[in-house]
Amino acid sequence: MTEDSFFETLEAHYTKQLPFVVYSRPINSKIKCWLQNDTVLHKTDSFTESGFVFSPFNLEDKSVLFPKEACLISEIEIDALETDQIDSIDIIEDQLDKIQHIDLVSKGIKSIENGDLEKVVLSRFVSKSLQDANPISIFKRLFNRYKNAMVYCWYHPKVGLWIGATPELLLKVEGKQLTTISLAGTQSYRRVSKPTWTPKEIEEQQIVTNYIKAQIQPYTKQINVSEVDTIRAGSLLHLKTKITSLIKDDSDLKSILEALHPTPAVCGFPKANAKDFILEKENYNRDFYTGFLGELNLKESTTRNTNRRNVENNAYAVVKTKSNFYVNLRCMQLVNNTAQIYVGGGITKDSNPEKEWEETVNKTRTIGSVLN
């Protein structure tokens, strides 16, 4: 399939207001598209089906599923897409938003000082009216700009339209192999080879790593934790640790998802207290922001040869069930011609409310830089 026919089919599908997702996973040049052939709103809370999942922050609300059998799936491989040049303008921050966010962060710090919490991730949204509100054009610009991210555009007429470029893997399952990452701590990218991190950032990321290890422990064995590394996500840097393990035979995906999500990277620690604080104090509904999205239980077969000299007799196919979910960050919802951009940051006892505000401003640039 050519780039033109791939995107023409997608545009035609969107014009008919039918559900779709178009996405590219990190570090590859493949773009996949799922077109659901009717407007039925399928939901799941068992995570046993095969399809594409779009899950909210609050898993008490069900996840939206594009079932594999209801979709036409196509794929192209390409390094860069043709896009129109745009003059992206900086998002002008509202002073009232600033006062409110600083107040929210201050309340979070107080709760931590009182001993109710160790970490809480607090967020807000910014509205920006757009001149060019074509979601597929925005997706193309994001794809060209963010190679280390899961870049996506997701639409269902009964739910809405979401676009994002997230650097954060929630989990990947290949057969019995589970991979997850702990991502937290943020600073601007300044072209230095060895950036330094403050104790506040090191601590907030360590909270995430410890949590992930403890949460997957009952369901997996042989847990491996990498060294802490710095990764770049557009104009930002984060601390990252990779965690791998093997899923026990009697464990299922739903239990692992519920154990992990929402991690302290997007919610806080302890989880229940942090979630209550967010639902009560943030003053808006996160909806799908800090939820997760991705491929659910896709069967992939690879052919292996046990003996190179006798290929025909020894070739056998290994079928593996694969899932991969990304945390819905650096994202926005498109409502009519307005982008609602969602941004947040982790608060610990050492947080400075003014700096936390600036961190959210910096995070709006990931999406903001491809809007006009």
Ligand SMILES: C=C(O[C@@H]1C=C(C(=O)O)C=C[C@H]1O)C(=O)O
């Ligand atoms: C909550 C967000 O990002 C999360 C919070 C981070 C932090 O507090 O430093 C870093 C990466 C993400 O885990 C967001 O981008 O909105």
